[in-house]
Amino acid sequence: MEAIQNITLKVWRQDGPADGGRFENYNVPEISDEASFLEMLDVLNERLINEGKEAIVFDHDCREGICGTCSLMINGQAHGPARMTATCQLHMRKFASNDTIVVEPWRASAFPILKDLMVDRSAFDRIIEVGGFITAPTGGAPDANLIPIPKPVADAAMDAAECIGCGACVAACPNGAANLFTSAKIAHLNMLPQGQAERFARTEAMVEKMDEHFGSCTNHGECEAACPKGISLDFIALMNQDYRKSKFKNRKSLSRT
Numbered sequence: 057m058e059a060i061q062n063i064t065l066k067v068w069r070q071d072g073p074a075d076g077g078r079f080e081n082y083n084v085p086e087i088s089d090e091a092s093f094l095e096m097l098d099v100l101n102e103r104l105i106n107e108g109k110e111a112i113v114f115d116h117d118c119r120e121g122i123c124g125t126c127s128l129m130i131n132g133q134a135h136g137p138a139r140m141t142a143t144c145q146l147h148m149r150k151f152a153s154n155d156t157i158v159v160e161p162w163r164a165s166a167f168p169i170l171k172d173l174m175v176d177r178s179a180f181d182r183i184i185e186v187g188g189f190i191t192a193p194t195g196g197a198p199d200a201n202l203i204p205i206p207k208p209v210a211d212a213a214m215d216a217a218e219c220i221g222c223g224a225c226v227a228a229c230p231n232g233a234a235n236l237f238t239s240a241k242i243a244h245l246n247m248l249p250q251g252q253a254e255r256f257a258r259t260e261a262m263v264e265k266m267d268e269h270f271g272s273c274t275n276h277g278e279c280e281a282a283c284p285k286g287i288s289l290d291f292i293a294l295m296n297q298d299y300r301k302s303k304f305k306n307r308k309s310l311s312r313t
């Protein structure tokens with residue numbers, strides 16, 4: 057039989073970027089154990105709207121752990137208490153009845169709060185813009201098996217490509233660093249033959265754009281623990297290695313032109 061819970065929520069409300077913000081308390085009675093965390097917020101929002109109050113603003117899209125837009129700090133943990141689980145896939149059975157749950161937006165200076173629980177993550181877009189692409193010939197798509205790629209390499213590249221760009225790594229990092237995100241986005245291209253043409257230009261540009269917006273990595277490892285896709289810290293090591301090489305290789309190729 058499905059269990060029913062009574063929950064108290066302490067939610068961060070902020071009218072806009074310039075507002076100071078504050079916590080507001082809400083009771084959410086009789087919520088099913090099987091409801092997802094976002095469904096529970098939907099139920100609360102419906103009630104607020106019916107009462108003529110303003111709904112709580114929060115980001116979401118796919119609700120399947122794919123798009124990376126859901127982004128809540130739940131009881132101080134990015135995406136809440138379940139490992140490798142995005143907020144949209146978190147269920148109320150992870151909490152006990154009569155729990156008080158604190159819900160906040162990502163806290164990072166690179167992600168300014170737009171309203172309530174919604175932040176501006178366009179700093180990630182700035183990083184992708186400078187290198188998150190490959191040179192591809194025009195014309196018909198080549199056969200998939202035309203370029204042999206060893207399976208371990210393909211698997212590792214696909215592991216990196218699992219990054220959904222949610223920003224939990226930045227929110228969890230005491231320095232607000234984006235090294236896990238940036239390294240995953242670099243690695244999934246740099247590891248494959250198709251990514252070689254821009255490999256070192258990409259690495260240098262993306263790392264330096266990252267440094268303009270985010271803090272520095274000091275190996276806390278909180279990012280890996282908070283990542284809903286289990287992106288490995290190893291990708292940061294690979295990024296650092298390629299960044300070092302890029303400082304030599306990019307100067308060398310410039311001097312030839």
Ligand code: FES
Nearest residue numbers: 119123124126144
């Ligand atoms: S809403 Fe798309 S990953 Fe959560």
